[in-house]
Amino acid sequence: MRIRPSARLACLSLALPLLGGCFLSRNTVNVPLHAEKSASLAPGRSTQSEVLAALGAPNEVVQLGYRSAWRYDHTVEKRAGLSLIVVTMINSDVQQDRMWLFFDEQGVLACFGATLDADKSVYELPWSDSHDVE
Amino acid sequence: MLGASTLGACVRARYQKSTFLRPIASGAEAQLEPGAELETCLARLGAPNYVWEQPSGAVAVAYAWSRSVGWGLGVSGTVVRNVDASFNYDDLSADTRGLVLWFDSNWRLERLERGRIRDVAAPLGRPRPNLPTPPRDAARGATPSTPSSSR
Numbered sequence: 414m415r416i417r418p419s420a421r422l423a424c425l426s427l428a429l430p431l432l433g434g435c436f437l438s439r440n441t442v443n444v445p446l447h448a449e450k451s452a453s454l455a456p457g458r459s460t461q462s463e464v465l466a467a468l469g470a471p472n473e474v475v476q477l478g479y480r481s482a483w484r485y486d487h488t489v490e491k492r493a494g495l496s497l498i499v500v501t502m503i504n505s506d507v508q509q510d511r512m513w514l515f516f517d518e519q520g521v522l523a524c525f526g527a528t529l530d531a532d533k534s535v536y537e538l539p540w541s542d543s544h545d546v547e
Numbered sequence: 548m549l550g551a552s553t554l555g556a557c558v559r560a561r562y563q564k565s566t567f568l569r570p571i572a573s574g575a576e577a578q579l580e581p582g583a584e585l586e587t588c589l590a591r592l593g594a595p596n597y598v599w600e601q602p603s604g605a606v607a608v609a610y611a612w613s614r615s616v617g618w619g620l621g622v623s624g625t626v627v628r629n630v631d632a633s634f635n636y637d638d639l640s641a642d643t644r645g646l647v648l649w650f651d652s653n654w655r656l657e658r659l660e661r662g663r664i665r666d667v668a669a670p671l672g673r674p675r676p677n678l679p680t681p682p683r684d685a686a687r688g689a690t691p692s693t694p695s696s697s698r
Contacts, residue, residue, distance in 0.1 A: 456586070478604040478643030499558060505565040511594040513608075515585065515666070521656075530569065539564035539616070 434496045437536055438538070442473065442488040448511035451527045454514070459522040464514060471514075478520040486511045493536040508534035561619040568596075568612040571646050576659050585654040596645070599667075604652035611645040611664050 450467055464483070471483035487510040507538040514525040535542060572594055579588055585606070589595075595608035645664035649657045660667045 415668045475598045477598075477600050478605050480604070481607075484598070499560055500560045501559055503561065503563045507565075508568045509568060509581070511596070513589070513594045513598060524584075524589060526594040526674060528593035528594070528647035533569075539562055 433460075433498075435544060436492075436494045438492045440490040442486075443486060445531060446512055446527070448527075448529060451512060451525070454522060455524060456522050458523050461516060461520040461522075462504055462513045464522065468512075477515075480523070481516050481518070481520075482511070483514045485514075487531050489531040489534040491534045491536045493538055495538055500541050502540045504537055506534045506537070510533075557622060559621040561621060562617075563607060563688075564614070564616045564617065566614050567643075570612045570644065570662075571610050576646060576661065579659065581650075581658065583656040585650055585656075588648060588656060592646075595648075599668075601649070605650060605657075605667070606654060607647060607649045609645050609647045609664055609668055611643050613643040615642050619653050 446468075453467055454464065468485055469510060470522045471485055473481045473484040475484075488507060489509075490505060490507045493501060494501060496502075508530045510527075510529045510531040511525045512525060515523045517523045575592060578591060583639040585608075592610060596611040597609040599607045600695065601607055613659075637654065643664050643689075645667065645669045646659060646661045651657050
């Protein structure tokens with residue numbers, strides 16, 4: 414039996430929505446923070462001017478009376494999805510590089526904390542569970 | 548086939564999992580005793596997500612994380628029920644859990660609490676924009692009624 418090309422095209426068009434599809438996407442906010450830059454910061458010595466020169470403008474400044482705290486962050490979100498006929502499965506994983514710097518009354522760095530996890534963001538489907546989440 | 552195509556175009560089920568950051572390991576806070584310095588806490592736990600000013604020079608910091616998993620149903624592209632995967636620094640969702648640490652004016656640990664961050668940190672709220680405060684020395688120098696000038 415011979416099927417006409419137009420009928421074949423019509424069948425393919427109707428079958429297209431039944432085929433699965435998948436996607437990967439990545440969103441980033443700000444530029445990555447590097448461990449070398451935090452290593453150059455010296456509590457008790459580094460001034461706000463030196464921090465500005467090393468890290469640029471902070472994303473947030475919190476005034477703490479005469480003291481202050483600055484936040485730097487870089488966020489990576491990785492999304493993976495799979496679509497099958499009428500079901501779509503999506504996974505989103507958001508991880509951050511983050512740094513908070515605390516300054517004393519004279520604007521000298523008192524202490525800081527750094528978390529560099531942005532590169533630990535992963536593409537995976539919802540049934541995967543690579544994170545140990547409470 | 549036509550029916551399935553039409554159904555797929557009109558009605559879609561959606562299963563979504565969203566992970567925001569990794570939780571602080573259970574028990575990590577057990578190593579932190581009251582009186583521990585802010586520097587020690589930051590070294591143990593990393594950088595917090597939030598820093599809030601407290602009265603009299605005290606400070607509170609919070610570590611946050613969340614995970615949501617759920618099904619949603621969409622009709623003609625409109626999701627009528629779905630999990631909320633959004634997160635930003637201005638909005639703490641009900642699913643956001645965390646660890647909040649309170650420090651005194653010398654930035655020494657007073658207490659800490661783990662739980663839903665919206666409940667634990669409810670009294671703290673968002674950091675308010677403060678007017679810049681002049682340093683103590685400058686403020687003292689600008690005061691016209693110093694003992695020497697009042698004579």
